[in-house]
Amino acid sequence: MIVERKWLWPLLGGVAFLQSAALFGMVYERHRLLKSGREITLSVRPLDPRDLFRGDYVTLGYDISTLTKSDTESDPDYGGFVAGSDAFVTLAPKPEGGWTVAHAGSTYPSKVAPGEVVLKGRVLSAWKSQDPAVTNVTVRYGIEQYFVPEGTGRDLEAKVRDHKIEAIVAVGSDGGAAIKGLVIDGERHEDPPLL
Numbered sequence: 001m002i003v004e005r006k007w008l009w010p011l012l013g014g015v016a017f018l019q020s021a022a023l024f025g026m027v028y029e030r031h032r033l034l035k036s037g038r039e040i041t042l043s044v045r046p047l048d049p050r051d052l053f054r055g056d057y058v059t060l061g062y063d064i065s066t067l068t069k070s071d072t073e074s075d076p077d078y079g080g081f082v083a084g085s086d087a088f089v090t091l092a093p094k095p096e097g098g099w100t101v102a103h104a105g106s107t108y109p110s111k112v113a114p115g116e117v118v119l120k121g122r123v124l125s126a127w128k129s130q131d132p133a134v135t136n137v138t139v140r141y142g143i144e145q146y147f148v149p150e151g152t153g154r155d156l157e158a159k160v161r162d163h164k165i166e167a168i169v170a171v172g173s174d175g176g177a178a179i180k181g182l183v184i185d186g187e188r189h190e191d192p193p194l195l
Contacts, residue, residue, distance in 0.1 A: 033172045033176060034180050035170075036170075036172075037170030037176075037177070037178070039180065040091070040168075040169050041166045041183060042062050042143075042166060042167050042169055044060040044061065044062060059144055059145050060144055060145070060167055062167075064099065064101055064119070064139075065138060065139055066137070067089065067101060067104050067138075067139060068129075068135070068136050068137075081123045082123065083124060083125050084122065085122075086106055086121075086122065087104060087106065087137065087139045088120055088121075089141075090116050091119060092113070092115070102116060104137070108175065117171050118175045119141050119171060121139035121142070122139065122140050122141075122142075123139055124138040125137070125138045126138075141177050142176075142178070143169055164185050165182055166183040167181075168180040168181040168183060168190065
Protein backbone atom coordinates (compact mmCIF):
# COMPACT_ATOMS: atom_id res chain seq x y z
CA MET A 1 0.00 0.00 0.00
CA ILE A 2 1.37 3.37 -1.00
CA VAL A 3 0.69 6.36 1.25
CA GLU A 4 -0.15 9.61 -0.48
CA ARG A 5 2.50 12.29 -0.06
CA LYS A 6 0.12 14.62 1.77
CA TRP A 7 -0.29 11.98 4.53
CA LEU A 8 3.37 10.93 4.74
CA TRP A 9 4.64 13.71 7.06
CA PRO A 10 1.64 13.67 9.42
CA LEU A 11 1.90 9.87 9.61
CA LEU A 12 5.65 10.03 10.38
CA GLY A 13 4.99 12.76 12.96
CA GLY A 14 2.32 10.61 14.61
CA VAL A 15 4.66 7.60 14.77
CA ALA A 16 7.45 9.76 16.26
CA PHE A 17 5.02 11.17 18.84
CA LEU A 18 3.84 7.69 19.88
CA GLN A 19 7.43 6.45 20.24
CA SER A 20 8.37 9.51 22.30
CA ALA A 21 5.28 9.10 24.49
CA ALA A 22 6.10 5.43 25.11
CA LEU A 23 9.70 6.29 26.06
CA PHE A 24 8.55 9.10 28.34
CA GLY A 25 6.03 6.72 29.95
CA MET A 26 8.77 4.19 30.75
CA VAL A 27 11.05 6.87 32.23
CA TYR A 28 8.17 8.37 34.22
CA GLU A 29 7.13 4.99 35.66
CA ARG A 30 10.70 4.23 36.77
CA HIS A 31 11.04 7.71 38.27
CA ARG A 32 7.72 7.30 40.15
CA LEU A 33 8.81 3.89 41.45
CA LEU A 34 12.15 5.25 42.69
CA LYS A 35 10.47 8.22 44.40
CA SER A 36 7.44 6.53 45.96
CA GLY A 37 8.29 2.82 46.20
CA ARG A 38 8.96 1.16 49.54
CA GLU A 39 12.69 1.01 50.14
CA ILE A 40 14.43 -2.23 51.14
CA THR A 41 18.12 -3.16 51.25
CA LEU A 42 19.27 -6.53 49.90
CA SER A 43 22.68 -8.17 50.25
CA VAL A 44 24.23 -8.86 46.86
CA ARG A 45 26.80 -11.10 45.20
CA PRO A 46 28.58 -10.43 41.86
CA LEU A 47 28.19 -12.19 38.54
CA ASP A 48 29.77 -10.15 35.69
CA PRO A 49 31.34 -6.64 35.57
CA ARG A 50 31.21 -5.28 31.97
CA ASP A 51 28.87 -4.51 29.09
CA LEU A 52 30.80 -3.44 25.98
CA PHE A 53 27.86 -1.46 24.62
CA ARG A 54 26.67 0.34 27.74
CA GLY A 55 29.80 0.82 29.86
CA ASP A 56 30.65 -0.51 33.29
CA TYR A 57 28.04 -2.20 35.39
CA VAL A 58 27.92 -4.65 38.20
CA THR A 59 25.69 -7.70 37.76
CA LEU A 60 24.20 -8.55 41.10
CA GLY A 61 22.91 -11.84 42.43
CA TYR A 62 20.60 -12.19 45.42
CA ASP A 63 19.88 -15.00 47.86
CA ILE A 64 16.20 -14.49 47.03
CA SER A 65 16.85 -15.31 43.36
CA THR A 66 16.94 -19.08 43.98
CA LEU A 67 13.87 -20.52 45.69
CA THR A 68 13.41 -24.03 47.02
CA LYS A 69 9.97 -25.29 47.99
CA SER A 70 11.19 -26.52 51.36
CA ASP A 71 12.33 -22.95 52.16
CA THR A 72 8.93 -21.38 51.54
CA GLU A 73 5.34 -21.78 52.63
CA SER A 74 3.22 -24.38 50.91
CA ASP A 75 1.81 -22.95 47.70
CA PRO A 76 -0.59 -24.91 45.50
CA ASP A 77 0.97 -23.75 42.23
CA TYR A 78 4.61 -23.54 43.33
CA GLY A 79 5.43 -26.72 41.44
CA GLY A 80 3.64 -25.22 38.42
CA PHE A 81 6.28 -22.53 37.88
CA VAL A 82 7.67 -22.68 34.34
CA ALA A 83 10.33 -20.60 32.61
CA GLY A 84 8.87 -17.25 31.57
CA SER A 85 5.98 -17.24 34.07
CA ASP A 86 5.42 -14.57 36.73
CA ALA A 87 6.62 -15.14 40.29
CA PHE A 88 5.46 -13.11 43.28
CA VAL A 89 7.88 -13.49 46.19
CA THR A 90 6.89 -12.22 49.62
CA LEU A 91 9.83 -11.09 51.75
CA ALA A 92 9.73 -10.81 55.54
CA PRO A 93 12.25 -8.79 57.54
CA LYS A 94 14.76 -10.78 59.59
CA PRO A 95 15.29 -9.71 63.24
CA GLU A 96 19.03 -9.29 62.62
CA GLY A 97 18.42 -7.23 59.45
CA GLY A 98 17.93 -8.18 55.84
CA TRP A 99 15.08 -10.11 54.26
CA THR A 100 14.01 -13.73 53.90
CA VAL A 101 11.52 -15.45 51.59
CA ALA A 102 8.21 -16.02 53.38
CA HIS A 103 6.08 -17.10 50.42
CA ALA A 104 6.27 -17.62 46.65
CA GLY A 105 3.49 -18.04 44.13
CA SER A 106 2.46 -17.31 40.56
CA THR A 107 -0.16 -14.72 41.60
CA TYR A 108 -0.01 -11.72 43.88
CA PRO A 109 -0.72 -12.98 47.43
CA SER A 110 -4.14 -12.22 48.89
CA LYS A 111 -2.66 -11.52 52.32
CA VAL A 112 0.55 -9.66 53.07
CA ALA A 113 1.50 -9.17 56.72
CA PRO A 114 2.50 -5.72 57.95
CA GLY A 115 6.21 -5.20 57.37
CA GLU A 116 6.37 -7.69 54.49
CA VAL A 117 7.00 -6.70 50.89
CA VAL A 118 6.14 -8.48 47.63
CA LEU A 119 8.56 -8.55 44.67
CA LYS A 120 7.36 -9.45 41.19
CA GLY A 121 9.81 -11.41 39.09
CA ARG A 122 10.06 -13.64 36.06
CA VAL A 123 10.89 -17.35 36.38
CA LEU A 124 14.18 -18.02 34.60
CA SER A 125 14.15 -21.77 35.26
CA ALA A 126 12.34 -24.37 37.34
CA TRP A 127 13.50 -27.92 37.98
CA LYS A 128 12.99 -30.85 40.33
CA SER A 129 15.86 -31.82 42.58
CA GLN A 130 16.89 -35.41 43.32
CA ASP A 131 14.03 -35.44 45.80
CA PRO A 132 10.96 -35.19 43.52
CA ALA A 133 9.02 -33.38 46.26
CA VAL A 134 11.45 -30.43 46.10
CA THR A 135 11.22 -27.86 43.32
CA ASN A 136 13.96 -25.29 42.71
CA VAL A 137 13.13 -22.05 40.92
CA THR A 138 15.43 -19.28 39.67
CA VAL A 139 13.77 -15.85 39.53
CA ARG A 140 14.93 -12.55 38.00
CA TYR A 141 13.43 -9.34 39.40
CA GLY A 142 14.85 -6.77 36.98
CA ILE A 143 17.30 -5.51 39.63
CA GLU A 144 20.26 -7.66 38.59
CA GLN A 145 22.30 -4.96 36.80
CA TYR A 146 23.52 -1.67 38.21
CA PHE A 147 25.40 0.76 35.97
CA VAL A 148 28.33 2.59 37.50
CA PRO A 149 30.77 5.29 36.36
CA GLU A 150 33.18 3.98 33.73
CA GLY A 151 36.27 2.36 35.18
CA THR A 152 34.74 1.56 38.58
CA GLY A 153 32.97 -1.75 37.80
CA ARG A 154 35.87 -4.02 38.72
CA ASP A 155 36.49 -2.22 42.03
CA LEU A 156 32.82 -2.56 42.96
CA GLU A 157 32.81 -6.20 41.91
CA ALA A 158 35.73 -6.86 44.29
CA LYS A 159 33.83 -5.18 47.14
CA VAL A 160 30.73 -7.26 46.36
CA ARG A 161 32.87 -10.41 46.57
CA ASP A 162 34.01 -9.23 49.99
CA HIS A 163 30.34 -8.72 51.03
CA LYS A 164 30.70 -4.97 51.42
CA ILE A 165 27.82 -3.91 49.14
CA GLU A 166 24.05 -3.95 49.50
CA ALA A 167 21.48 -2.84 46.91
CA ILE A 168 18.92 -0.18 47.82
CA VAL A 169 15.74 -1.33 46.06
CA ALA A 170 12.50 0.62 45.61
CA VAL A 171 9.45 -1.69 45.49
CA GLY A 172 6.08 -0.59 44.12
CA SER A 173 2.67 -1.70 45.35
CA ASP A 174 2.39 -4.04 42.33
CA GLY A 175 5.70 -5.77 43.17
CA GLY A 176 7.76 -3.97 40.54
CA ALA A 177 11.29 -3.13 41.68
CA ALA A 178 14.18 -0.86 40.67
CA ILE A 179 17.66 -0.34 42.08
CA LYS A 180 17.81 3.06 43.70
CA GLY A 181 21.47 2.91 44.69
CA LEU A 182 24.10 0.95 46.58
CA VAL A 183 25.41 0.90 50.12
CA ILE A 184 29.19 0.60 49.76
CA ASP A 185 31.16 -0.02 52.94
CA GLY A 186 28.24 1.42 54.93
CA GLU A 187 28.03 4.59 52.80
CA ARG A 188 24.87 5.22 50.76
CA HIS A 189 25.28 6.02 47.02
CA GLU A 190 22.12 6.85 45.06
CA ASP A 191 21.47 7.46 41.38
CA PRO A 192 20.64 11.03 40.43
CA PRO A 193 16.93 11.64 39.72
CA LEU A 194 15.78 10.83 36.18
CA LEU A 195 13.59 13.93 35.80
